[in-house]
Amino acid sequence: MDKNKEKETSCRVLLEGGQGEYVEKKSRFIATLRKCESEEEALGFLEEMKKKYWDARHNCYAFVIGARGELTRCSDDGEPSGTAGRPMLEVLTGEGIRNVAVVVTRYFGGVLLGTGGLVRAYTQAVKEGLRNCVTGRMRHGYEMTVEADYGDVGKLLYLLGNAGIEPLSADYGEKAALRLNVPAEALEALRKEMADATSGRAKPEGLKEIYYIDKETG
Structure with missing residues (x-):
């Protein structure tokens, strides 16, 4: 796979939606x-x-659809032009999140906020x-299984930890078998380090090209 396509498919995505609230002058x-x-x-979500x-x-509302953010739309829904939908969209694009929609519901508190106040809110x-x-x-990467002698497992787990890779599963039979997802850009270096x-x-073994999602923490 060429590097341009790899970049296109390495993007942030929403795994679970959420809700938040901001209050400005009631x-x-x-x-x-x-x-x-x-x-x-x-x-449909907007409706x-x-x-x-x-x-x-x-x-x-605002939304960003597609791995490259090919489709974007936003609406001020009656607020002064450029004070709601566009700032909302800029947050999503600035965070690099794809396949996400946001609706911000406003209950008027009786005090006009002005254009700057609306953009901020x-x-x-x-x-x-x-x-x-x-x-x-x-991410674009590879699924694989690494078989190792028991005496080598600690070394492999240390290398994987340094690379930020957590085994998907581990089977312990005659040998230990670790199943991994490895980012494409890390594959060759990790192979050499393990060897x-x-x-x-x-x-x-069983190298298979895939796209997978890493949950973000923190």
């Missing part, structure tokens, strides 16, 4: 985020939020919502 801004993989899904918050003054609401979401990174550490005894 106006409530409720951000709800959801994983959406098509424009139809995103617009769902409009029904849920039917009594709100505004339900502004809608931006902060999306950021609060993202803090309560679970994200991951879709050096075990005098060539540990070798990857």
